[in-house]
Amino acid sequence: MFSKLLLTLATFLALTIASALPPTLKRTPNDYTPLSPSPVTVQQELGSCLAKNASLHFPSSPNFHNYTQRWSAAVDPDFAVVVIPAVDRDVSCTVKFANKHNLPFLTVNQAHGSASALSSVYNGIEIYISALDSIEIAHDGNSALMGGGTYQDQVVRYLAAHGKATATASCGCLGMMGPGLGGGFGKYQGYFGLVLDNIISMNVVLADGSMSTVSASSMPDLYWGMRGAGHNFGIVTSFNHKIYNEPVIDWFVETMIFTYDKLEAFWENLNALGANGTQPVGLVTYATYAMSPEISKTAPVIILSFQFAGTKAQAEPLYAPFLALNPVVATNVTVPYAGLAHATGAGVDDAICAKGLSWKPFPVGLQVYNITTNRAIYNLFSRMVSENPAFNNSVVQFEGYSMQAVKAVDPASTAYAHRDDNLLVSYSPVYPPEHSLDPIADTYGRQARAIFHAGDAPGRPLNTYTNYASSDETPEQMYGYEPWRLARLRALKKKYDPEGRFNFYAPVNSS
Ligand SMILES: Cc1cc2nc3c(=O)[nH]c(=O)nc-3n(C[C@H](O)[C@H](O)[C@H](O)COP(=O)(O)OP(=O)(O)OC[C@H]3O[C@@H](n4cnc5c(N)ncnc54)[C@H](O)[C@@H]3O)c2cc1C
Numbered sequence: 001m002f003s004k005l006l007l008t009l010a011t012f013l014a015l016t017i018a019s020a021l022p023p024t025l026k027r028t029p030n031d032y033t034p035l036s037p038s039p040v041t042v043q044q045e046l047g048s049c050l051a052k053n054a055s056l057h058f059p060s061s062p063n064f065h066n067y068t069q070r071w072s073a074a075v076d077p078d079f080a081v082v083v084i085p086a087v088d089r090d091v092s093c094t095v096k097f098a099n100k101h102n103l104p105f106l107t108v109n110q111a112h113g114s115a116s117a118l119s120s121v122y123n124g125i126e127i128y129i130s131a132l133d134s135i136e137i138a139h140d141g142n143s144a145l146m147g148g149g150t151y152q153d154q155v156v157r158y159l160a161a162h163g164k165a166t167a168t169a170s171c172g173c174l175g176m177m178g179p180g181l182g183g184g185f186g187k188y189q190g191y192f193g194l195v196l197d198n199i200i201s202m203n204v205v206l207a208d209g210s211m212s213t214v215s216a217s218s219m220p221d222l223y224w225g226m227r228g229a230g231h232n233f234g235i236v237t238s239f240n241h242k243i244y245n246e247p248v249i250d251w252f253v254e255t256m257i258f259t260y261d262k263l264e265a266f267w268e269n270l271n272a273l274g275a276n277g278t279q280p281v282g283l284v285t286y287a288t289y290a291m292s293p294e295i296s297k298t299a300p301v302i303i304l305s306f307q308f309a310g311t312k313a314q315a316e317p318l319y320a321p322f323l324a325l326n327p328v329v330a331t332n333v334t335v336p337y338a339g340l341a342h343a344t345g346a347g348v349d350d351a352i353c354a355k356g357l358s359w360k361p362f363p364v365g366l367q368v369y370n371i372t373t374n375r376a377i378y379n380l381f382s383r384m385v386s387e388n389p390a391f392n393n394s395v396v397q398f399e400g401y402s403m404q405a406v407k408a409v410d411p412a413s414t415a416y417a418h419r420d421d422n423l424l425v426s427y428s429p430v431y432p433p434e435h436s437l438d439p440i441a442d443t444y445g446r447q448a449r450a451i452f453h454a455g456d457a458p459g460r461p462l463n464t465y466t467n468y469a470s471s472d473e474t475p476e477q478m479y480g481y482e483p484w485r486l487a488r489l490r491a492l493k494k495k496y497d498p499e500g501r502f503n504f505y506a507p508v509n510s511s
């Protein structure tokens, strides 16, 4: 009876999420206090420092909304002007100008960041870095110089056209550096590690507007700190990234949807498949709790996107136990890496990349799935949606990536603190863009986080992935509990950003 429901995950998410897209949030110029100095001064003073092809956009400009709209409407930094730099030096000019006039500034690339501190930008300067998007492969084919405004889909496609690949995040619509400066997990991480594990050097504009190169041999202290807590220290205008020959030609993707009565067997299967860090290299398991009105108006379903770097035949022994549970929907497709984001519902034109709804992810890093916990989370999710129908696009995400190359890196060698977390779960309320609904999201999100944490092995602290943090996460949760980590990051902060200019995204020195 479900033969009509043979949807790909992409279609599934598109249907469920797009159906509730509200009219976009719009601010009018009147919502802004006039910038001091005046737009004329900005144009004269900052404008004269910028390259000819850079541009300035004020709230009255027709493009302003496009440049300032965010993926999650729950965060709403307030800008008086958008600067679109055309060359590195424009970024430096802008930071110096902002400092001179004591204005906050924020770098924006793909605007998917959900960090709560973003909302504390007021009357600020947005540095819209996306135009710095060049990619140049080195002669030896082992690295590429990429602009600070490059994004995932662009990089994946460019490299694939040259037979190359690298560590990238999973969603086509994310910037490279937004994820990369805080980790950057993704489908090739079993082979290549995190995005940040592949950064060879960065050209950076520091808090005082000066330009520096950061690498193992140039400012090594910052090279350590920027790989994990990078948003705190500077603006990357370009970076040199390791690249590799593509490890496989195609990926096999099997998408399955299960009803809730299969829940326990489902999680047993996933644990058996090799959680706790042993998931086979090249295997990605992405499970979701979500509403699917076509299947049930009241009971959330479990969706599994099973992705494997290899052929269907190679993947079969791994996914067979899931097919044996009789999913209500099972589809499969084989795609090159450049098509993988879309095939898994995360391409640039898919609903998950669309801007305008409020999203508040509550992330927890785990080692294995606790089946009792995952049932309790299912019940919580089910209750949230039935009591709050406006939250019916919400999801609980369970992301399992292979960890081999991530664990091969010495944990002390970068500021990324979560190499022991094999699984990233995230309870993500999704709702119309109304701040009056934020407290509901917070209430359920905090409960979910507590439930996940209670089901973790005794003694493991609550870890939250920096780039998913969206509420009241502490610096220890984001940057690690070993005291030397935060001590080192805070010393760097004192040295390179004493005024806290870069405190709008997962700040290391909040408390
Ligand atoms: C749908 C979705 C899927 C996701 N999937 C993944 C995933 O697979 N893997 C993963 O690791 N994360 C993932 N994330 C989290 C992601 O890492 C963060 O949301 C990240 O902040 C997005 O970067 P951005 O460029 O899109 O957003 P932006 O909001 O534009 O940037 C985020 C922050 O990064 C900083 N920044 C951006 N560019 C620069 C630069 N050039 N120099 C200095 N600072 C800079 C700024 O502080 C900015 O506030 C996902 C998020 C979403 C919404």
Ligand SMILES: *[C@@H]1O[C@H](CO)[C@@H](O)[C@H](O)[C@H]1NC(C)=O
Binding pocket: 016, 017, 019, 020, 291, 292, 293, 389, 392, 393
């Ligand atoms: C959410 O609710 C709206 C309005 O009732 C409905 O149109 C939509 O199909 C629902 N979506 C999901 C995923 O349940």
Ligand SMILES: *[C@@H]1O[C@H](CO)[C@@H](O)[C@H](O)[C@H]1NC(C)=O
Binding pocket: 062, 063, 066
């Ligand atoms: C804003 O973005 C939308 C969607 O991408 C596009 O259709 C529109 O033309 C843009 N508006 C301006 C003024 O650039």
Ligand SMILES: *[C@@H]1O[C@H](CO)[C@@H](O)[C@H](O)[C@H]1NC(C)=O
Binding pocket: 051, 053, 054, 085, 086, 087, 131, 132
């Ligand atoms: C702006 O012009 C400079 C040369 O002056 C060029 O190098 C750069 O690529 C241009 N940038 C954009 C975004 O057009």
Ligand SMILES: *[C@@H]1O[C@H](CO)[C@@H](O)[C@H](O)[C@H]1NC(C)=O
Binding pocket: 276, 277, 367, 368, 457
């Ligand atoms: C998972 O692996 C870690 C070591 O990496 C170990 O300490 C822990 O006990 C394991 N957990 C389970 C449930 O096997």
Ligand SMILES: *[C@@H]1O[C@H](CO)[C@@H](O)[C@H](O)[C@H]1NC(C)=O
Binding pocket: 254, 330, 331, 332, 333
């Ligand atoms: C894969 O898809 C094909 C049709 O495209 C179908 O015949 C086959 O049964 C599917 N196999 C699995 C394991 O889903």
Ligand SMILES: *[C@@H]1O[C@H](CO)[C@@H](O)[C@H](O)[C@H]1NC(C)=O
Binding pocket: 370, 371, 372, 373, 454, 455, 456, 457
């Ligand atoms: C799962 O979590 C519960 C608490 O919710 C705990 O009592 C139990 O010991 C956990 N099970 C495992 C295997 O860790």
